[in-house]
Amino acid sequence: MTGTQQIRTGIIGLGAMGIGMAQTLAAKGFAVAAFDLTDTALTRAAEAGATPKQSVADVFAAADIIVLSLPAAHHVEAVIADAVNAGHLAHCAESRIVIDTSTSEAEISRKLAATLEGNGHGFVDAPVSGGPSGAAAGTLAMMLGGADAHVSRAMPVLEALGQKIIHVGPSGAGNVAKLVNNMLVASHMVTTLEAIRLAEASGVSAEDALRVINSATGRSAISEIHYPTWVLPRSFDSGFSTGLMRKDVRLALEMAKAKGCALPLANLVADLWSEDRSGLSNTDDFKMMGDPQADRFKGENE
Numbered sequence: 001m002t003g004t005q006q007i008r009t010g011i012i013g014l015g016a017m018g019i020g021m022a023q024t025l026a027a028k029g030f031a032v033a034a035f036d037l038t039d040t041a042l043t044r045a046a047e048a049g050a051t052p053k054q055s056v057a058d059v060f061a062a063a064d065i066i067v068l069s070l071p072a073a074h075h076v077e078a079v080i081a082d083a084v085n086a087g088h089l090a091h092c093a094e095s096r097i098v099i100d101t102s103t104s105e106a107e108i109s110r111k112l113a114a115t116l117e118g119n120g121h122g123f124v125d126a127p128v129s130g131g132p133s134g135a136a137a138g139t140l141a142m143m144l145g146g147a148d149a150h151v152s153r154a155m156p157v158l159e160a161l162g163q164k165i166i167h168v169g170p171s172g173a174g175n176v177a178k179l180v181n182n183m184l185v186a187s188h189m190v191t192t193l194e195a196i197r198l199a200e201a202s203g204v205s206a207e208d209a210l211r212v213i214n215s216a217t218g219r220s221a222i223s224e225i226h227y228p229t230w231v232l233p234r235s236f237d238s239g240f241s242t243g244l245m246r247k248d249v250r251l252a253l254e255m256a257k258a259k260g261c262a263l264p265l266a267n268l269v270a271d272l273w274s275e276d277r278s279g280l281s282n283t284d285d286f287k288m289m290g291d292p293q294a295d296r297f298k299g300e301n302e
């Protein structure tokens with residue numbers, strides 16, 4: 001057995017991101033116990049080389065390092081509560097590490113980390129960037145919050161999932177860094193859309209405008225990757241939903257409010273992302289926001 005194969009991993013939440021992570025860990029030789037609420041996801045997990053389980057408790061029973069990939073903080077709390085109730089995070093239970101890759105909330109991560117640590121277990125907030133393709137390729141960027149000892153123990157699994165791993169600070173620091181990053185992503189969708197609209201209205205095509213922007217100082221991941229890959233070909237299938245983008249902007253603004261930090265532009269961006277202003281539902285792909293041909297925000301200055 002190699003060192004990798006001795007680590008028993010689990011994944012809870014097998015959506016756009018979790019399924020790719022399950023596939024990556026299985027392909028790299030880890031034992032992977034997997035659970036999701038839907039049967040379709042469990043079938044896909046088996047196809048990806050993981051072992052489907054019937055409950056959160058079953059995953060914790062089969063794994064030492066458990067990765068969560070859930071929509072929001074309250075799902076994370078619910079999953080941890082299930083594991084606690086089943087006795088897998090008790091003081092006398094074998095020590096486990098939870099790696100929470102969900103885009104979650106710093107306060108909740110700190111609370112869960114304190115609870116687990118009190119019983120000899122570890123909780124690392126490890127939100128990710130890189131989308132479903134990065135999860136499936138093991139090339140995610142990961143931003144970590146947690147104690148050094150827990151991060152060290154989680155490292156073989158983190159290194160299998162990610163290419164750029166940054167230990168930002170203590171518990172919750174990963175969540176803060178992720179929300180700050182995604183606030184920029186949400187803003188760049190709007191500013192890049194406006195730049196392209198202006199270029200097209202003035203006789204320069206979106207393709208030509210992007211060629212220049214991406215060779216100059218206005219570029220971002222949105223102009224370099226998202227527009228060429230999902231917006232200009234009009235496939236709008238990045239795998240990241242508008243609902244998740246709205247959640248991130250909302251959480252960033254809540255954090256700003258709690259800290260008394262004025263963010264006038266982020267408030268406007270949140271408004272533009274709202275269902276009323278954007279016309280997008282929570283299940284639409286978030287790249288739809290960058291569609292220069294849509295009527296979105298047209299005529300705002302008229």
Ligand code: NAD
Nearest residue numbers: 013014015016017036037069070071102103128131239240
């Ligand atoms: P998703 O909605 O596709 O998947 C979430 C999965 O969690 C679903 O399959 C759902 O059934 C499952 N789930 C919910 N509650 C559960 C429970 N109690 N037990 C087991 N499974 C449960 O979401 P996603 O796009 O995979 O994103 C997951 C997380 O990663 C989110 O927090 C998101 O903000 C973040 N994220 C997503 C992307 C992306 O590009 N999709 C990129 C970076 C970060």
